[in-house]
Amino acid sequence: MKHEPITSAQDDERPHLVVVGNGMAGCRAIEELLARDPLRYRVTIIGAEHHVNYNRIMLSPVLAGEKTFDEIVINGRDWYDDNGVTLLAGDPVAGIDRDMRTVTTRGGIVVAYDRLLIATGSDPFIIPVPGKDLPGVIGFRDMNDVGAMLAAAEKGGRAVVIGGGLLGLEAAHGLALRGMSVTVLHLMPTLLERQLDEAASWLLRTALEARGQTIVTGADTAAILGTDHVEAVRLKDGTEIGADLVVMAVGIRPSVALARDAGLDVGRGIRVDDHMVTSDPNVLAVGECVEHDGQVYGLVAPLWDMCRALADGLVETHSGYRPAPTSTKLKVAGLDVFSAGDFSGGDGAEDIVLRDASRGIYKRVVVRDDRIVGAVLYGDTADGNWYFDLLKKGEDIADIRDALIFGQAFASGGGQADPRAAVAALSDDAEICGCNGVSKGKVLACIDGGAHSLDAVRGGCKASASCGSCTGIVESLLALRLGAEVESGPKTMCKCTSFGHDDVRREIVAQGMRAIPEVMQKLHWTTPDGCSSCRPALNYYLLCALPGDYVDDQQSRFVNERMHANIQKDGTYSVVPRMWGGLTNPRELRAIADVVERYDAPMVKVTGGQRLDIFGIKKEDLPAVWADLNAAGMVSGHAYGKSLRTVKTCVGSEWCRFGTQDSTGLGVKLERATWGSWMPHKFKIAVSGCPRNCAEATIKDFGIICVDSGYELHVGGNGGIKVRVTDLLCKVETEVEAMEMCAAFIQLYREEARYLERTAPWIERVGLSYLQSRLLPDAAARAELAGRFFFSQQFMQDDPWAQRVAGAEREHHAPMARFQPQGELA
Secondary structure: OEEOHHHOOOOOOOOEEEEEOOOHHHHHHHHHHHHHOOOOOEEEEEEOOOOOEEOHHHHHHHHHOOOOHHHHEEEOHHHHHHOOOEEEEOOOEEEEEOOOOEEEEOOOEEEEOOEEEEOOOEEEOOOOOOOOOOOOEEOOOOHHHHHHHHHHHHOOOEEEEEOOOHHHHHHHHHHHHOOOEEEEEEOOOOOOOOOOOHHHHHHHHHHHHHOOOEEEEOOOEEEEEEOOOEEEEEEOOOOEEEOOEEEEOOOEEEOOHHHHHOOOOEOOOEEEOOOOEOOOOOEEEOOOOEEEOOEOOOOHHHHHHHHHHHHHHHOOOOOOOOOOOOEEEEEEOOEEEEEEEOOOOOOOEEEEEEEEHHHOEEEEEEEEOOEEEEEEEEOOOOOHHHHHHHHHHOOOOHHHHHHHHHOHHHHHOOOOOOOOHHHHOOOOOOEEEOOOOEEHHHHHHHHHOOOOOHHHHHHHHOOOOOOOOOHHHHHHHHHHHHHHHOOOOOOEOOOOOOOEHHHHHHHHHHOOOOOHHHHHHHOOOOOOOOOOOHHHHHHHHHHHHOOOOOOOOHHHOOHHHHHOOEEOOOOOEEEOEOOHHHOOOHHHHHHHHHHHHHOOOOEEEEOOOOOEEEEEEOHHHHHHHHHHHHHOOOOEOOOOOOEEEEEEEOOHHHOOOOOOOOHHHHHHHHHHHHOOOEOOOOEEEEEEOOOOOOOOHHHOOEEEEEEOOEEEEEEOOEOOOOOEOOEEEEEEOOHHHHHHHHHHHHHHHHHHOOOOOOHHHHHHHHOHHHHHHHHOOOHHHHHHHHHHHHHHHHHHOOOHHHHHHOOOOHHHHOOOOOOOOOOOOO
16 A cells, blocks of 8 residues: 655644545535634545536536536635645545544555544435446436536437436536437426425426426336437336436435444434534544434535534534524526425415516415515525525514515615615625525625625635525625725626626526527516617527527617618618639629619729628619629628628739748638628638738738648737737648638637627637637537537528528618608698
């Protein structure tokens, strides 16, 4: 066996605290310890996974594609280094020798301890049915499970999720967003039966089914079928459901095998006292693996309380853990739900219920002896913390009984005049962030310590850093404490909404929204129809998120995009036909000349993008002009759109004695691949055949400079009032690589930039290094981005001119009616 040298006390005589488990509870306990006495112990953490500590609650957004792994990391490598914590990752503890006070890892490393903390969490419960060990049957507890689901989703097909609790529904949501056909099987009659009553569960089920999921309740699994891989799930009533992937999400069990093998007292979990001490005074335990007073826990709030009690004991300021009432505030597949206390009803209980069918809102407060004993909220959970605070304190609600169901602002009086009064009235120990166990007092302390923005609070005390459902409350606390000194975050889209562009894009995908009115309804727009700022943005975001499914809303486009031509100051239009890579031929030139003469166009101008612009075309003549140009093989140049405009080229190696590559040929290929694509803003490409850069590639959104060894790829340039020279993204050797990189860059821009944000300010906002991290190291991720772009292009490369020529939306080109006066009224 190997002895890990870091356990030697030669240089450090402090007691050695070894933590078995690098998860949320173990690391939170160390955070609490460091906050009390950072130098008291020498700390080593041993984790089974290769990762640093991450937020398991946020595995679902990773599966759904809403977050990356880096975004759910709680403690990065720098935290371990900065706090002198030694991390042994990817080598789980295999045994504990309590007599020698050592632990031995699977890899044979022996680590001595003075105090041992077991934080092994829980294991997924796998139903003991035939076929449970088939390939394609997995649990949902860690990043390895997420990776397996993502790999399965790439192949498409059918997924069956067994379990309609939170994890099961989140897994189903993520897999559905990844394109799989999903069926949820749940043994009980209603979903989330521990968190929701029947009415709220029905609303949730209806919403999930509306998103395409199949929900089967009362489903008792008999067997999982397949030979070499899972093929189907059979229920006890004989029903068979085809499956290429089966996710077991029926529950968890405390992970106690290590403790049991070490001879510790184990029941349902590792038995501990109020100070989290096990049957061995040198061994502590915390988290989902423990049993306290006969109870085991899976919610975050009690685990955080345990960590605080444990840390107090380690620094000999014993406080002791006592369980408190818990609440559950969740966002299930983008739907807000909340529950607290006992909502089963019964003798002496009175239900107060509010339903708002048009808004999809359901509220139920259970009262006994003029005190709240339970609450269930669906759709609107803003008052959840207030109800829970009243429940915990056992406050008499007789005086506000009639207004209770309408929420704190209404019930307290005066809250409507000052919406912040509701937050101000919360006590300092009221829980603000359930995900991270952060009270109002801790948020205020964080603000007083210098956190003057939402992001700073998230980084300081973690409030609002996970699901974000408490963001509004945190913002109210910032405003109450700082007033006008609050540092602003990203701007909202417009005055119609409190959401920023990034929030809206995320929620469109998370909630599976498919229409502008749906976005406005679900994100609580303050106007009935939006405005000229938000409607074009929403139209683009939906078009980008749902290629082939979303129907472009022409009413939400600017006039140039509705007319497929540029309006000029005299009311006429200019028309720019596409010329691939700047090339043309006699047939096209004759067609342009004929159009100019036939429709009396007063001007034809060569543009900076190597195109011909025909000016002075009347609105009613546009379809005829397009028909003539189509007959010569020409399509729309999209000179009017937030789209690909042009690919400018020089003649390159075909004609120029300085040319190093076929820049013209590459430009033509690029333009044929990318034309028709809608973007956040106009997009221009150029290909120069040598470093002399005759095509001005270094002031384009995507520029290519050909060199002897291949191609230099540049991004983020533009001309105009504020000229910006491109940044060098990378160098590649082949045309194929250049075209893939271009497609991947465009798709990243399409998916992540804000509407009306050119590539130059986008890159300045996110940083060139971010783009390089997304596009360069991971060839598979780059290919996936390019693949999504080309998939979208299948639905974009229909010439809008040809569609109008065929009669589509002909009302746009009708001349205005002329009214003749009929004389003066008598």
